[in-house]
Amino acid sequence: MMEKVTKPIYVTQPALPPLEEFTDLLKEIWDSKIITNNGPFHQQFEHALAAYLGVKHISVFSNGTLALITALQVLRITGEVITTPFSFVATTHSLWWNNIKPVFSDIEPDYFNLDPEKVEAAITPQTTAIMPVHVYGNPCNLERFQQIADTYGLKLIYDAAHAFGVKVNGNSVLNYGDLSILSFHATKVFNTIEGGAIVSPDAQTKKRIDYLKNFGFAGETTVIAPGINAKMNEIQAAYGLLQLKSIDQIIEKRKRISDLYRVHLKDIRGISFLNPAEGVDYNFAYFPILIDSSQFGPSRDMVYDELKKHDIFPRRYFYPLISQFPTYKGLASASPDNLPVAEEITKKILCLPIYPDLEEKSVLNICAIINTLKEKHAQ
Numbered sequence: 001m002m003e004k005v006t007k008p009i010y011v012t013q014p015a016l017p018p019l020e021e022f023t024d025l026l027k028e029i030w031d032s033k034i035i036t037n038n039g040p041f042h043q044q045f046e047h048a049l050a051a052y053l054g055v056k057h058i059s060v061f062s063n064g065t066l067a068l069i070t071a072l073q074v075l076r077i078t079g080e081v082i083t084t085p086f087s088f089v090a091t092t093h094s095l096w097w098n099n100i101k102p103v104f105s106d107i108e109p110d111y112f113n114l115d116p117e118k119v120e121a122a123i124t125p126q127t128t129a130i131m132p133v134h135v136y137g138n139p140c141n142l143e144r145f146q147q148i149a150d151t152y153g154l155k156l157i158y159d160a161a162h163a164f165g166v167k168v169n170g171n172s173v174l175n176y177g178d179l180s181i182l183s184f185h186a187t188k189v190f191n192t193i194e195g196g197a198i199v200s201p202d203a204q205t206k207k208r209i210d211y212l213k214n215f216g217f218a219g220e221t222t223v224i225a226p227g228i229n230a231k232m233n234e235i236q237a238a239y240g241l242l243q244l245k246s247i248d249q250i251i252e253k254r255k256r257i258s259d260l261y262r263v264h265l266k267d268i269r270g271i272s273f274l275n276p277a278e279g280v281d282y283n284f285a286y287f288p289i290l291i292d293s294s295q296f297g298p299s300r301d302m303v304y305d306e307l308k309k310h311d312i313f314p315r316r317y318f319y320p321l322i323s324q325f326p327t328y329k330g331l332a333s334a335s336p337d338n339l340p341v342a343e344e345i346t347k348k349i350l351c352l353p354i355y356p357d358l359e360e361k362s363v364l365n366i367c368a369i370i371n372t373l374k375e376k377h378a379q
């Protein structure tokens, strides 16, 4: 039964910490007058995050994009970097802001992550690094990427913006590669309103990251490099500390919604979704489906428009491909012939609403609207 939706339903909605608890922390900040620049909440937040995520070193940032840009500076990346066209624009923009040439390589069809075998074929003498993305929080082929990086002497930087809390065989996915980057944007599983982080393997690298996010200052009068201002402030850090207290429940609620979608969409011909891989602890950041119109009938965009008519706003993450934006379209690697899998997935993908407070009846309603559209089309 399709119900009339009373409030718009967006692809996501942030989980917020309890207001009273946040107000208490704000009072502390008001008393201390320390509102930014590596204050007590910032330090506490980094320790708590490292412990929760199971990583050695983490540096929090004002957003994920500045974390990406800084990570490339930390490793002194130049020349060409091989990356995916199937991501949020910030992934490739971080290369552009560092004057690095992005080289797009195709994705694999199971999890829509960069395909390691295609990456190997795209390596040139100018290649210095690989920047894969754990799209929707699904881990990339970690072993194979490390092997390629080691064989060719390349750096490996993971855009893990979607992968907060994701583990493979009990080990954080953030412990792979040279550096991993997180986003704590309002739309993410774990948010600090805006925010991000770089996970690094050793204290020396963390120190350099911390200098670079603070203009390059290594002391009151010492500037070791042309750093940037990418610091997280005390208010965000305090908010983040409170968020950590409920993150396990947030992920659990997301899992329930994901399970519900799976049950109610599984028998619809032409709709498919990603199969969980063995040994992975997921965060259920997104619920992407593929709509194959040759079997389903209506196209992906028809489903998207139909849901919008009911005040439900799914998103086509990631359409268009980054390689189709004007800045990058002219690159030889941006040619659709070079990216056949990504070109196909971007036409079929739709991310359905998923967030902790999404009601069960809303999920059922979304599934019913999709089913009814198929039936109407078949008549």
Ligand code: T4K
Binding pocket: 010, 011, 012, 013, 014, 063, 064, 065, 066, 087, 088, 090, 091, 133, 159, 161, 162, 182, 183, 184, 185, 186, 187, 194, 195, 196, 313, 315, 317
């Ligand atoms: N790498 C990857 C792989 C990424 O996905 C991202 C960001 C980054 C790097 C960069 O990290 P950050 O610099 O952002 O930390 C959103 C986010 O703005 C972006 O953070 C995210 N990826 C991307 C996938 O999605 P939009 O343009 O789709 O957001 P927006 O404002 O349309 O929000 C979607 C829906 O969420 C809204 O319709 C309503 C709801 N919403 C949104 C906000 C901001 C709320 O309910 N409350 C809110 O405050 O890009």
